[in-house]
Amino acid sequence: MMPELGKYADTVLSAYAVSLLLLVVLAVWSIWRARKMRAELETVEARRKRAQ
Amino acid sequence: MKSIWEYANPKKFIETSQALLPWVTGLTVVCMVVGLVWGFFFTPDDYRQGSTVKIIYLHVPAALMAINGWFMMLLASLIWLIRRHHVSALAARAAAPIGAVMTIIALATGAIWGQPMWGTWWVWDPRLTSFLILFLFYLGYIALWAAVEDDDTAADLTSILCIVGSVFAVLSRYAVHFWNQGLHQGASVMRAGALAGDTEERVSNVFAAPLFLSMAGFVLFFVALVLLRTQTEIRARRMRALMARERRG
Numbered sequence: 001m002m003p004e005l006g007k008y009a010d011t012v013l014s015a016y017a018v019s020l021l022l023l024v025v026l027a028v029w030s031i032w033r034a035r036k037m038r039a040e041l042e043t044v045e046a047r048r049k050r051a052q
Numbered sequence: 053m054k055s056i057w058e059y060a061n062p063k064k065f066i067e068t069s070q071a072l073l074p075w076v077t078g079l080t081v082v083c084m085v086v087g088l089v090w091g092f093f094f095t096p097d098d099y100r101q102g103s104t105v106k107i108i109y110l111h112v113p114a115a116l117m118a119i120n121g122w123f124m125m126l127l128a129s130l131i132w133l134i135r136r137h138h139v140s141a142l143a144a145r146a147a148a149p150i151g152a153v154m155t156i157i158a159l160a161t162g163a164i165w166g167q168p169m170w171g172t173w174w175v176w177d178p179r180l181t182s183f184l185i186l187f188l189f190y191l192g193y194i195a196l197w198a199a200v201e202d203d204d205t206a207a208d209l210t211s212i213l214c215i216v217g218s219v220f221a222v223l224s225r226y227a228v229h230f231w232n233q234g235l236h237q238g239a240s241v242m243r244a245g246a247l248a249g250d251t252e253e254r255v256s257n258v259f260a261a262p263l264f265l266s267m268a269g270f271v272l273f274f275v276a277l278v279l280l281r282t283q284t285e286i287r288a289r290r291m292r293a294l295m296a297r298e299r300r301g
Contacts, residue, residue: 008104030281033281
């Protein structure tokens, strides 16, 4: 299944590893931050509603 | 016909982007997975570059989004400066970390490819140098947003920085033509001769099809994350406003 990368195997694999890692970290961080902010805002809005 | 400015309303933006996100995310996954898997597993080696040609499926789309990400931020910044729509300023803020990551990927994959092909990781070539400066502008832009407490002032200052940085975004794209020197080759994907069908000028069809899919995947990835992150920035802004109101009593 793995293509024959020859003498440049390290070069190609490291380029893919670095890029995919950065893309995954960016996506996961964005999703985590989105969920966290949504939950925090809901908490603050609920608290304000109770206070009114 | 609805006006585009309707989406400047934060609530309307969140509703619409929420509905779009699953579709954009699904298309992103399909284009990226098919483009990268096709390119990595099912394309031949180049007769000069060997298997390192497979790096093109990451390097070119990342560079494309590094530059166009900045142009999207420029457009959003201009809308903020002219029309004072908060959503556009927040969209520019949301796009910056994505553009910065795209720039790192383009620089890193370029360096990794350059070592065996050019015999060096880095050279002070006009295109590479302008790309590095663009990356520094991304960092400066992100830092400036974080450093200024008042949202409107931060949006004003970062918009000006964005306009200044656009010079380097343009240089990153056209440096090869301006100076006609350096190691980095000219455009071979969107070149006029290439589009006209001149086979000497363009990337071979074997590589072009997965490359275009991968480029589409990166564009969609950028759009999906901008939508998601803009929602987050809108919520963060609302929370800061509510907290400030609570503190005032």
